[in-house]
Amino acid sequence: MTAREVTDASFDADVLKSTKPVLVDFWAEWCGPCRKLSPILDEIAGEHSEKVDVVKLNVDDNPATAAKYGITSIPAVYVFKDGVVAAQSIGAKPKQVLEQEFADFLK
Template identity: 60%
Template sequence: MGATKETTDATFDADVLMNDKPVLVDFWAPWCGPCRAVAPIIEEIATEHADKISVVKLNTDENPEIASRYGITGIPTMNVYVKGEVVKTLVGALPKPKLVRELADFIG
């Protein structure tokens, strides 16, 4: 992992909800093919926009409490949090141009 950071049930509130910047949370699991496909794209966005947005990954298999709290039933799901609130939800392995467009308000 480079610019992305792992978060857990135990560290989620500090990593995400108390973050000053918008936070993109990638809900994923190791067995999920589309999750693996989108991982390099998320890493690129994290690297290219590190000054504007924090990017964290949450393994839903290892951290069921947070996934359950936010009603994550399908992965990959990406939520954008601003000041502790979910302001956008993206579901599925989106191509980079679409993902960047969807995140324009936060990384523009």
């Protein structure tokens, strides 16, 4: 299982109205740390699919959503629960660190 793409158009339905927490990876093609983080998030998506959804939003292709949430540094991983930001992590981090930061949503 891998993280799936969301867009400005699908963000409301895919993320804000989700019945379970959603990890959103704000990323861009040109961002090296984003490319390092991507396979880690795919692993988390596969291992914790019953607890959370993991999605990716390309900030270059979807500037409205990135602007709405004030994304200025990428990669940025936000957890949305019940339509609001419940947690966030900025920068590429090892899997263990992300799992600790988001432990409340992965258990």
